Every structure is written in structure tokens, then in C-alpha cells.
Amino acid sequence: MARAATFALALAALGAVATAHAVQPDEMLPDPKLETRARDLSAGLRCMVCQNQSIDDSDATLAHDIRVLIRERLAKGESDEAIKAFLVSRYGDFILLKPPLKMNTLLLWGGPPLILLLGAASVLAGVRRRAKTNLPPSPLTVAEERRVAALRSP
Numbered sequence: 001m002a003r004a005a006t007f008a009l010a011l012a013a014l015g016a017v018a019t020a021h022a023v024q025p026d027e028m029l030p031d032p033k034l035e036t037r038a039r040d041l042s043a044g045l046r047c048m049v050c051q052n053q054s055i056d057d058s059d060a061t062l063a064h065d066i067r068v069l070i071r072e073r074l075a076k077g078e079s080d081e082a083i084k085a086f087l088v089s090r091y092g093d094f095i096l097l098k099p100p101l102k103m104n105t106l107l108l109w110g111g112p113p114l115i116l117l118l119g120a121a122s123v124l125a126g127v128r129r130r131a132k133t134n135l136p137p138s139p140l141t142v143a144e145e146r147r148v149a150a151l152r153s154p
Contacts, residue, residue: 034074
């Protein structure tokens with residue numbers, strides 16, 4: 001029972017760590033609706049330094065600057081789409097954690113499945129190559145048997 005409680009407590013602690021945000025109190029907007037919009041926007045934007053974190057989760061200086069920029073633009077009354085469009089024009093589609101599917105982002109969308117297919121093909125080729133080399137040996141010819149017998153005799 002104590003072990004289960006300890007496990008549940010550890011699991012809850014891990015869940016709390018996973019949802020931690022890097023947003024500092026001095027960045028937050030006083031209006032809860034605007035702050036919610038800012039969080040929603042920043043959760044979908046990639047940190048250009050960390051690259052696999054949203055700017056909401058990143059402690060990088062650039063992520064902080066972008067979070068502040070988002071909040072300034074929201075306070076001025078800009079729409080979420082206008083802010084995203086500004087950031088995309090400045091940093092490219094790569095700033096979006098889910099970039100749109102278009103010609104210049106095709107590699108971002110198609111790269112992982114392509115790598116997976118190439119890996120599967122190489123594994124399959126290796127298995128086939130190994131299967132060919134593990135064939136049972138063919139029986140010795142009469143000449144080979146005489147040669148072996150000659151080598152065994154003293």
C-alpha cells in the first residue's frame with residue numbers, strides 16, 4: 001500500500017514537472033483573457049534556440065523576447081492571426097510547432113516518414129542479405145572428400 005502511494009506521488013510530481021512553464025510573472029498580462037490568448041499563441045510556437053520546445057516552455061532569452069512581443073501586440077489589440085503572420089514573416093514557418101503543409105515545408109512533413117521508410121528498407125535488405133549467407137553448406141564433391149581424407153591421414 002505504501003509502495004503504491006509512493007508511486008502515485010512520484011507520478012504526480014512528474015506530471016507537474018511536465019506542465020511547468022517558463023513564463024515569468026513580470027511577463028504576464030493583467031487581463032486574464034489576454035493572458036490566456038498569449039499562452040495559447042506561445043504554446044504553438046517553437047523556440048528557435050531549443051527547437052523542440054514551445055516558447056512557453058523555454059527559458060531561452062529569445063523565447064522570452066517573443067513572449068513579451070506577443071503580449072505587447074495583444075495589448076495593442078492585434079489578432080492572433082496577425083501576430084502569427086508577423087512571427088512567420090520574421091522567422092519563417094519553422095517557428096510554428098505545426099507548420100502548414102506547403103511546398104517549402106514538405107520536407108518538414110515528409111522527412112520523418114521518409115526516414116522511417118528508408119530505415120525499414122535497410123533493415124529488410126540486411127535481413128535478406130543475412131538469410132542468403134546463412135544457407136546450409138552444400139555436400140562435398142568426391143574430389144573434395146578425397147582431399148579432406150588426404151589431409152586427415154598422417
